[in-house]
Amino acid sequence: xxxxxxxxxxxxxxxxxxxxxxxxxxxxxxxxxxxxxxxxxxxxxxxxxxxxxxxxxxxxxxxxxxxxxxxxxxxxxxxxxxxxxxxxxxxxxxxxxxxxxxxxxxxxxxxxxxxxxxxxxxxxxxxxxxxxxxxxxxxxxxxxxxxxxxxxxxxxxxxxxxxxxxxxxxxxxxxxxxxxxxxxxxxxxxxxxxxxxxxxxxxxxxxxxxxxxxxxxxxxxxxxxxxxxxxxxxxxxx
Amino acid sequence: xxxxxxxxxxxxxxxxxxxxxxxxxxxxxxxxxxxxxxxxxxxxxxxxxxxxxxxxxxxxxxxxxxxxxxxxxxxxxxxxxxxxxxxxxxxxxxxxxxxxxxxxxxxxxxxxxxxxxxxxxxxxxxxxxxxxxxxxxxxxxxxxxxxxxxxxxxxxxxxxxxxxxxxxxxxxxxxxxxxxxxxxxxxxxxxxxxxxxxxxxxxxxxxxxxxxxxxxxxxxxxxxxxxxxxxxxxxxxx
Numbered sequence: 001x002x003x004x005x006x007x008x009x010x011x012x013x014x015x016x017x018x019x020x021x022x023x024x025x026x027x028x029x030x031x032x033x034x035x036x037x038x039x040x041x042x043x044x045x046x047x048x049x050x051x052x053x054x055x056x057x058x059x060x061x062x063x064x065x066x067x068x069x070x071x072x073x074x075x076x077x078x079x080x081x082x083x084x085x086x087x088x089x090x091x092x093x094x095x096x097x098x099x100x101x102x103x104x105x106x107x108x109x110x111x112x113x114x115x116x117x118x119x120x121x122x123x124x125x126x127x128x129x130x131x132x133x134x135x136x137x138x139x140x141x142x143x144x145x146x147x148x149x150x151x152x153x154x155x156x157x158x159x160x161x162x163x164x165x166x167x168x169x170x171x172x173x174x175x176x177x178x179x180x181x182x183x184x185x186x187x188x189x190x191x192x193x194x195x196x197x198x199x200x201x202x203x204x205x206x207x208x209x210x211x212x213x214x215x216x217x218x219x220x221x222x223x224x225x226x227x228x229x230x231x232x233x234x235x236x237x238x
Numbered sequence: 239x240x241x242x243x244x245x246x247x248x249x250x251x252x253x254x255x256x257x258x259x260x261x262x263x264x265x266x267x268x269x270x271x272x273x274x275x276x277x278x279x280x281x282x283x284x285x286x287x288x289x290x291x292x293x294x295x296x297x298x299x300x301x302x303x304x305x306x307x308x309x310x311x312x313x314x315x316x317x318x319x320x321x322x323x324x325x326x327x328x329x330x331x332x333x334x335x336x337x338x339x340x341x342x343x344x345x346x347x348x349x350x351x352x353x354x355x356x357x358x359x360x361x362x363x364x365x366x367x368x369x370x371x372x373x374x375x376x377x378x379x380x381x382x383x384x385x386x387x388x389x390x391x392x393x394x395x396x397x398x399x400x401x402x403x404x405x406x407x408x409x410x411x412x413x414x415x416x417x418x419x420x421x422x423x424x425x426x427x428x429x430x431x432x433x434x435x436x437x438x439x440x441x442x443x444x445x446x447x448x449x450x451x452x453x454x455x456x457x458x459x460x461x462x463x464x465x466x467x468x469x470x471x472x473x474x475x476x
């Protein structure tokens with residue numbers, strides 16, 4: 001099994017996706033929030049690129065919920081932001097949620113050529129690792145990054161997945177990028193929460209008073225679900 | 239002093255360069271080779287993007303030498319390849335060398351907006367660190383990468399520079415990328431040569447029988463010179 005990693009959607013665009021299991025990570029906060037929402041009973045997410053597109057889709061489908069952020073802030077008239085604490089069962093049970101975020105959405109769009117696309121975060125590392133081994137395909141980890149630049153938290157999360165796969169999976173060949181991510185993970189595995197608080201985006205979120213969200217995003221292995229992204233929707237297929 | 243790092247020329251293009259000291263690194267082998275050549279008496283390098291451009295420039299200036307590679311292999315009719323062992327004083331003394339390489343040239347072109355642009359490698363880390371502290375500007379480390387994708391060796395070399403600056407320089411603020419590079423350097427600082435042999439491009443070079451070049455590129459602090467890139471030429475300004 002080969003493991004590769006893209007630090008940014010731009011790097012992802014330059015890589016061969018066909019036949020691979022692709023894992024999209026936006027650890028602070030989009031893929032964490034999606035995992036929690038689906039676990040709390042949401043039906044599906046439809047990720048879209050722009051605020052206008054999101055509004056339009058919900059106007060056409062009044063049952064859908066409108067969700068997302070720009071610069072981590074909720075958007076006017078939206079039902080939900082990008083905080084995992086927003087997605088309580090009473091609000092989202094059985095609902096389809098149209099979501100637009102700055103980085104996660106772009107990474108998802110770029111990941112569409114994969115044989116399968118999974119949603120990853122610190123919450124579902126163990127479940128994800130099992131699913132990837134079961135699939136048996138080469139793995140490409142797609143970090144959402146920050147405006148097509150490197151960000152530490154997605155890479156460390158990707159590195160955690162590399163480490164799990166190497167420890168439990170079949171013989172692994174990894175690229176420089178996957179190797180580097182594993183080293184970065186091992187550097188901070190003792191305290192994932194501290195890493196999330198000290199990385200650039202984490203500092204920004206803490207500054208907005210969103211420290212509780214950061215703590216939720218650090219809950220390693222708190223979930224057993226693996227959302228899939230297929231035909232434009234993110235949902236649980238089993 | 240702020241320190242930032244771009245893993246690839248594409249990331250570099252997205253960053254603000256004005257007013258910064260930019261350090262271009264292509265550790266295996268272009269910036270190592272340039273440093274050795276200038277130390278051995280070459281007058282200057284003129285980096286150009288394409289083989290055709292290089293040939294044309296040398297046709298117009300018959301005193302110039304023609305140098306470069308594609309996929310690490312010398313080019314037909316060129317005086318020099320990209321091996322540091324090619325650049326002996328008897329061949330290059332006083333010469334201007336037109337050079338085209340796959341990745342280093344692109345990084346140099348993207349770095350042109352910096353207040354000053356320096357050439358870095360494992361060979362001149364100490365001298366470079368002193369020069370950057372003396373300049374007193376914010377620093378942007380520009381890794382050449384491999385076809386706009388991450389490569390380990392340039393990032394580790396950049397991380398070594400981050401570590402030197404933090405240990406000897408003024409108070410440092412660093413981005414996620416610079417922080418990650420330092421962690422990666424610290425992971426392999428005990429044996430830079432082993433890292434260069436095990437990274438993807440190092441394995442490729444070893445496979446071509448260029449292990450001697452890789453060993454030269456690992457000679458940390460073997461040079462005291464800091465080449466500058468100014469008005470299209472790389473040379474020693476002091």
